[in-house]
Amino acid sequence: MFESLTDRLGSALKGITGQAKLTEDNIKGTVREVRMALLEADVALPVVKAFTDQVKERAIGTDVMKSLNPGQAFLKIVHDELQAVMGEANEKLNLATQPPAVILMAGLQGAGKTTTVAKLAKYLAEREKKKVMVVSADVYRPAAIKQLETLAKEVGAQFFPSSGDQKPLDIARNAIDAAKRAHVDVLLVDTAGRLAVDEAMMAEIQALHAGIKPVETLFVVDAMTGQDAANTAKAFNDALPLTGVILTKADGDARGGAALSVRHITGKPIKFMGMGEKVDALEPFHPDRVASRILDLGDILTLIEEAERKIDKSKADKLAKKMKSGKGFDLEDFLDQIQQMKNMGGLTGMLDKLPGMGNMGAMAKQTDAAEKQFKQMESIIFSMTPDERRFPDKINGSRKKRITAGSGTEIQDLNRLLKQHKQMQKMMKKVSAKGGMAKMMRAMGGMGGGGGMPPGGMPPMMR
Template sequence: MFDNLTERLSTSLRNVTGKARLTEDNIKETLREVRMALLEADVALPVVKDFIDKVKERAVGQEVMKSLSPGQVFIKIVNQELVHMMGDANDALKLNVQPPAVVLMAGLQGAGKTTTVGKLAKYLKEREKKKVLVTSADIYRPAAIKQLETLAGDVGALFVSSSTEENPVDIANRAIAEARKLHADVVIIDTAGRLAIDEEMMNEIKALHAAIKPVETLFVVDAMTGQDAANTAKAFNDALPLTGVVLTKADGDARGGAALSVRHITGKPIKFIGMGEKTDALEPFYPDRIASRILGMGDVLSLVEEAERKLDKDKADKLAKKLKKGKGFDLEDLLEQFQQMKKLGGMAGMLDKLPGMGGMAQMAQQGGVADKELTKMEAIIYSMTAHERRFPDVINGSRKKRIAAGSGTQIPDINRVLKQHKQMQKMMKKLSGKGGMKNMMRGMKGMMGGGGFPGGGMPPFKM
């Protein structure tokens, strides 16, 4: 997400970093570039105009004149205004009410509403430790009811069935009553979507809203529809008192216009962002982290949080103890590192969150080279015997031929894996010795320039 915008902004902002003082004249061209970059990202025109006016007003004011490094301050202003445009801070769900807290989901057909109900249920259950019940008030699509039942089973949420013969208000009231009986903390109600906004649809959801009085009414919208997403959200907000927006399919949107327009046009916060099809691919929306990623400054906080959730701490501790005892880093350990990296979204997903690595992430994503290499290297290690994985030095020419045949690769590929392992082994040795982290960073720097990791990128690492 934001790939195109990041590239354009990085280039245009580079032009002001060397200025001794910022004036209206020397930021004029950069602001024009920033304006074009935002418009190309499909950000709504009124939003762009307001953003440029605010940046210009602050950039030529006293705030910059006193600065020793005006270029850096200009980038800081752009960053702050991007954050402000998207809503300043994360706006969490207001669930501190007498249980069950009712969450109503609205949106057009095809926006990913039913899938988002499942993702939100999983998020609330795992990260907020809530007991969640879901139901579908979509009486027009039996498949949607069945889909939600399957999703509820997958994510461990309670499910109240419904049928196309029932009234949406009756379904919702029955689900809320069941939630009280089962002591559920949250009830999420899926509603019918249409291909376009129509009066009948709005009247139905208005009646449902009035009957159940939800604490949260979330509008689910497809990020790939760009500024249309913001306009559709506004139309819904005019008819329904929305409390927030969920942007879906953001991983498929290279422009990011919806994320930058929704708050300004609707006045409602983006509460969550969907970054993939899996049930755990829903994240709270943090404007400051998103702005940082747009400007190519990475998002280390999100990477650390993701690592804490997804990486196997026991395995990491086991490896650390093994290294401390002086036992070598073998190919089984290298395989484990590859698998841990996959959990963090592969090479592209990881690089995207590291400062200054956005361009490399884009390259990795476009060609998928790094992740294809990871899969190939995994296949090679899987084709080895347990003895070969533990003692790589026994792998001679005839063994290499056998491993290449078993993994569908060539002998040079086997050699690359063995070389990669040797480099990682050296780095892990440095990590387990005195001055561990400093030595490790020096080792990583060497590998960056030495063609160590596929695509010339960073090696796998243990978090």
């Protein structure tokens, strides 16, 4: 996320963070480079000007000049100002109303609005413990209604049916009545997208808004459109009383122009960002954490929250008990570990949130190779019998031929997997003997000299 901005800002700040003393001259030079980095990231010009003026003003002030570590103090100023541009803190949805709380979703066609409705439904159900209903008021695209129905089933939300021969306002009002009868907490109303902002679209959504009076009106916009995202959001905000913005496709946005422009131009907070295609890939937007990620300072809090949600605690407890009882770490356990890592977004998703790991060319290449290797490992283990997974030592020459033929791999790929499993097995035995995962994590942190990663940047199983 925002790799090119992270790279450029990193280069701009590298020289100054090591300075023992800051002068107006070296501050000016760095601020100029920061300005160029932001413009290249497609951040809107008024935002760049306001941001750099504020950084310069604070940097030349006494709080930096008298600091014991001026370079680090300057980095903190950049971090704080990035956060201020995007909003001081995460702004939650306002659901404090007589149920159902109606949320109106607006946006251009192709921004990922219908998928975002489903993601938000899943988020509200799982993390806010709300009973959610969804309805599509997009009468121009029958496929959108069918798509929302399919997604609603996938995320476990109630779906209110609609059709192309109805009026959007009638659909929404009928859905509100149904939501009341079903004692639903939140009703998400999807609306029609257009390829561009036009008068007819605005008139229709204004009438819909006036007719249902939603507690939240969220604008869904593609982060990859850069400052155009902020300009489109402003056009909608001029016509509708928006309460917030959801940035989609933020995981594919290397620049970051939208994230840094939307709040300043519209005055409305970014409440969520979409971080992938899966229905659980929606994160609350925390400006402080995003600022840290942009500056490659990591986002450990989000990583911990993801781990708490996505790691299967029962499997982890089962493995701990198994290791304590002296039973070996077999290939079934090895497969579980690979799949748990995939649930966390794979190595790429995890590295993005670790300090100093967000944007390294060599690391990215290694990570891509590692992700491919994980997929290959899964294929090989899936080609084994349950008995072979539990007792890998039984895998002889003829079994190897059968397994590699079934997984489309070579004998050396299987041999490498078995060797890596042995290494992991030894590590697990040490962990079990010495008392727990915490010690292993501390040991791994010390091995890499930073970022909690071992030498070579890969976990032990990948080396």
